[in-house]
Amino acid sequence: xxxxxxxxxxxxFCASAGAAAAEPLVADLTSHLIAITTGFTGxxxxxxxxxxxxxxxxxxxxxxxxDAVVRRKSRVAGIWINTLDVAFPGTPSYYAVFSNRPLDxxxxxxxxxxxxxxxxxxxxxxxxxxxxxxxxxxxxAALIREQQQLGLFAExxxxxxxxxxRLFRATIAFPANVPTGTYLVEVFLVRDQKIVxxxxxxxxxxxxxxxxxxNEFAERRALLYGVIAVAGAxxxxxxxxxxxxxx
Amino acid sequence: xxxxxxxxxxxxxVFVLLALGGVVGFLSGVFxxxxxxxxxxxxxxxxxPHAVAVASSANQLVGASVSGALAHWRRGHVDLxxxxxxxxGGFAGSAVGVWLFALLRRIGQIDLTISxxxxxxxxxxxxxxxxxSSRAWMRDxxxxxxxxxxxxxxxxxxxxxKMRFRxxxxxxxxxxxxxxxxxxxxxxxxxxxxxxxxxxxxxIYILGMPTAMVPGTSLFQIIFVAAGVTILQAVExxxxxxxxxxxxxxxxxxxxxxxxxxxxRLRGEQLRALLALIVLAVAxxxxxxxxxxxxxxxxxSMLGG
Numbered sequence: 001x002x003x004x005x006x007x008x009x010x011x012x013f014c015a016s017a018g019a020a021a022a023e024p025l026v027a028d029l030t031s032h033l034i035a036i037t038t039g040f041t042g043x044x045x046x047x048x049x050x051x052x053x054x055x056x057x058x059x060x061x062x063x064x065x066x067d068a069v070v071r072r073k074s075r076v077a078g079i080w081i082n083t084l085d086v087a088f089p090g091t092p093s094y095y096a097v098f099s100n101r102p103l104d105x106x107x108x109x110x111x112x113x114x115x116x117x118x119x120x121x122x123x124x125x126x127x128x129x130x131x132x133x134x135x136x137x138x139x140x141a142a143l144i145r146e147q148q149q150l151g152l153f154a155e156x157x158x159x160x161x162x163x164x165x166r167l168f169r170a171t172i173a174f175p176a177n178v179p180t181g182t183y184l185v186e187v188f189l190v191r192d193q194k195i196v197x198x199x200x201x202x203x204x205x206x207x208x209x210x211x212x213x214x215n216e217f218a219e220r221r222a223l224l225y226g227v228i229a230v231a232g233a234x235x236x237x238x239x240x241x242x243x244x245x246x247x
Numbered sequence: 248x249x250x251x252x253x254x255x256x257x258x259x260x261v262f263v264l265l266a267l268g269g270v271v272g273f274l275s276g277v278f279x280x281x282x283x284x285x286x287x288x289x290x291x292x293x294x295x296p297h298a299v300a301v302a303s304s305a306n307q308l309v310g311a312s313v314s315g316a317l318a319h320w321r322r323g324h325v326d327l328x329x330x331x332x333x334x335x336g337g338f339a340g341s342a343v344g345v346w347l348f349a350l351l352r353r354i355g356q357i358d359l360t361i362s363x364x365x366x367x368x369x370x371x372x373x374x375x376x377x378x379x380s381s382r383a384w385m386r387d388x389x390x391x392x393x394x395x396x397x398x399x400x401x402x403x404x405x406x407x408x409k410m411r412f413r414x415x416x417x418x419x420x421x422x423x424x425x426x427x428x429x430x431x432x433x434x435x436x437x438x439x440x441x442x443x444x445x446x447x448x449x450x451i452y453i454l455g456m457p458t459a460m461v462p463g464t465s466l467f468q469i470i471f472v473a474a475g476v477t478i479l480q481a482v483e484x485x486x487x488x489x490x491x492x493x494x495x496x497x498x499x500x501x502x503x504x505x506x507x508x509x510x511x512r513l514r515g516e517q518l519r520a521l522l523a524l525i526v527l528a529v530a531x532x533x534x535x536x537x538x539x540x541x542x543x544x545x546x547x548s549m550l551g552g
Binding site: 018036037038039040041042066067068069070071072073074075078079080081082091093138139142143145146147176177179180207210211212214215218219222223225227228229230232233236237238239240241244 | 249250251253254256257258294306307309310312313314317318359363470472473477478479480481482485487489490492493496497500501503504524532537538539540541543544545546548549
C-alpha cells in the first residue's frame with residue numbers, strides 16, 4: 001500500500017513537471033463511447049496524437065475483465081466428453097496491441113512483460129493448482145486462439161502510423177460481438193528502449209436506445225417480460241393465421 | 248442486413264434468421280412437431296449463446312404452434328379433450344423435469360446427457376417409424392382398398408379410468424395420455440423443446456389416434472408447454488431474446504401456414520415416412536458430433552460481466 005502511494009506521488013510529480021515543459025505525448029480518441037444499437041455490426045475508433053521529439057508509440061486496449069473457462073474434450077468409450085477444464089479468472093474480454101514497429105525492436109522483453117504489452121506478456125491468473133505447467137500453457141494457448149478467432153484479441157505491427165515525425169494515428173477495430181463495459185486505452189511513448197511517457201484514456205462500450213431498454217426490462221421485471229414474450233408470440237401466431245382463414 | 252440482438256448480445260443477418268424461422272415453421276405445419284429440436288441446434292450453430300438459443304426457441308414455439316394449431320382447429324382437427332388430458336400430464340412432467348435438470352447440472356455433464364438422450368430417442372423413433380410407414384405403404388399398394396380396423400388394441404388401452412375421446416374415435420384409459428404427457432413434459436424440460444417429435448409418433452402408435460387429428464392436437468398441447476418453459480427461462484435465467492424471437496416468428500408463422508396446407512395433400516404413410524427420415528437425419532448428425540474427432544479439442548466460455 002505504501003509503495004502504491006509513492007507511485008502515485010511520483011506520477012503526479014512527473015505529470016506536473018511534464019506540463020511545465022512540453023507534453024512528450026498527447027493522445028485522444030475520436031469517440032469515448034461506442035453505442036450498440038439495433039444496427040450495430042462492429043465499429044472503428046481512431047486514436048490520434050502527437051509526440052514531442054522522436055520515439056515509438058505502442059497502443060494497448062483492454063476490455064472489462066471476465067471469468068474465462070477453457071475446457072478440453074477427450075474420448076471416453078468412443079464419445080467426446082469435456083473432461084478437463086482450467087479457469088482463468090479476471091481475463092480481459094478484449095485485448096489489442098498496436099505499434100509502429102515490431103515490439104521486440106522497440107523495447108526490451110522485461111519492460112514489455114512489466115507493462116503486459118503483447119499477448120504473450122498477458123498475465124492470466126489460474127485457479128487450478130494441480131496441473132502441470134505444460135497443461136496450463138496448452139489451455140492458455142487455446143484461450144488466446146479462441147479470442148483471436150473472435151476478433152477480441154489482436155496484436156498488429158504497423159497499425160500505428162506516423163504522419164511526419166510528430167503526429168500519429170491508429171485505428172482500433174471492434175467486432176459486432178464486442179463485450180460491453182469500460183475499456184482502457186493506454187498509449188506509451190518509447191525512446192531508447194525506455195518508456196518516456198504514457199497516457200490512459202477510458203472508452204465505454206454500452207447498449208443504448210431500445211436495446212438497452214429491452215435488456216434492462218428483461219432483468220428488472222423478468223416475470224412480466226416472460227409473460228409479454230409469450231403473449232406477443234401468441235398474438236403473432238394468431239395474426240399470421242388470419243389471412244389464411246378462408247382458404 | 249444485420250440486426251443486433253439485445254439479450255444474445257451479437258449481430259446476425261436478418262434474412263438467415265427469417266429463412267431459419269420459415270423452414271422450422273413449415274415443418275411444424277406439416278408434421279405438428281414444434282421444430283425446436285432443429286431450431287435450437289441451428290441457432291447455436293450460427294453463433295447464438297447456448298442458453299439464449301434454448302430459451303428463445305421455446306418462445307418462438309409458442310407463436311408457431313398457435314398459428315399451426317389454429318389452422319388445424321378450423322378444419323376440426325384438434326381433439327380438445329385429448330389435448331387437455333395430455334396437458335395435465337405435461338405440466339406435472341415439466342415440474343419433475345426442471346428438478347431433474349438442476350440435479351444433472353449439479354453432477355455435471357448436462358450437455359452430454361442432452362446429446363445422448365437426443366441421439367438415442369430420435370434414432371429409435373425414426374427407425375421404428377420408417378419401418379412401420381413403409382410397410383403400411385407396401386400393404387396399401389398390394390391390397391388396394393381393403394377395409395382395416397381403426398387401430399390395434401393393446402393391453403395398455405384396457406387400464407382403468409376409461410374415457411371416451413369422440414373426436415379421435417377412441418375409448419381408452421385416461422392414464423395413457425396422462426402418462427404420455429408426463430414423459431414428454433420431463434423430456435421437454437431437460438431438452439428444451441416442445442416434445443412434438445416424441446408426442447406425434449406416440450399419439451399415432453401408442454394411443455392409436457387417427458393421423459389427421461395428431462398434428463393439431465399435438466400443437467395445441469405444445470403451445471402451453473412452451474409458454475411455461477419460456478416464462479420459467481425468463482425468470483430463472485433471463486435468456487429469452489424478444490428481438491430474436493420476433494424475427495424468427497415472422498418467418499415461422501408464414502412457414503407454418505404453408506406447411507399445414509402442404510401436409511393436407513400428403514397421405515398418412517408418406518407423412519410418417521418423411522418425418523421418420525428427418526428425425527433419423529438429426530439423430531445421425533448428433534451421433535456424428537458425439538463420436539467424430541472435433542477440429543478443436545478446446546472450447547472457451549466467458550462468464551460474468
